[in-house]
Amino acid sequence: MDTMTVPAASSHIDPELFELCIQAFDSIPAADENHTVAAAVRSQGGKTFVALNVFHFTGGPCAELSVLGAAAAGGVLANDIETIVAVCRREGNAFRVVNPCGRCRQMLLDYNPDIKVIVLDAQGVELEARAKDLMLYAYIWEDGNAGAAGRVESGAKGPDGSQN
Numbered sequence: 001m002d003t004m005t006v007p008a009a010s011s012h013i014d015p016e017l018f019e020l021c022i023q024a025f026d027s028i029p030a031a032d033e034n035h036t037v038a039a040a041v042r043s044q045g046g047k048t049f050v051a052l053n054v055f056h057f058t059g060g061p062c063a064e065l066s067v068l069g070a071a072a073a074g075g076v077l078a079n080d081i082e083t084i085v086a087v088c089r090r091e092g093n094a095f096r097v098v099n100p101c102g103r104c105r106q107m108l109l110d111y112n113p114d115i116k117v118i119v120l121d122a123q124g125v126e127l128e129a130r131a132k133d134l135m136l137y138a139y140i141w142e143d144g145n146a147g148a149a150g151r152v153e154s155g156a157k158g159p160d161g162s163q164n
């Protein structure tokens, strides 16, 4: 591995999880195109898990989905997960945080809206956001048919004062 291009782990919000992600690539050839993203989680109790994505054109799971499965196999369910981060490997063994796709944001919201997700802002700076902050206004529908993440009381009035 060319470590010259690996940023110092201490420069990341969560150095431990970032390092776990990098290590997950250690045995995978750099040219491999099926496993390009690692994700790591930490439970409320401090247990950590890591997994790689499984690319397939039919919709193979992202690393975020894989790691939730790995954590479950280790006895940690999503409601016990405190933090998640995904890291992609680019050419030259350059590693950087990658933001979750829409499907993963939905899954994280549904599994545990309070999971802290490490993401990059528009300037490429790492920050922590809650899963629910990555899916603003989810489950708030005009007809009041709200899901678990944001129930709208029946009889709520719409913005124009109309009753549902």
Ligand SMILES: [Zn+2]
Pocket: 062, 063, 064, 100, 101, 102, 103, 104, 105
């Ligand atoms: Zn995804």
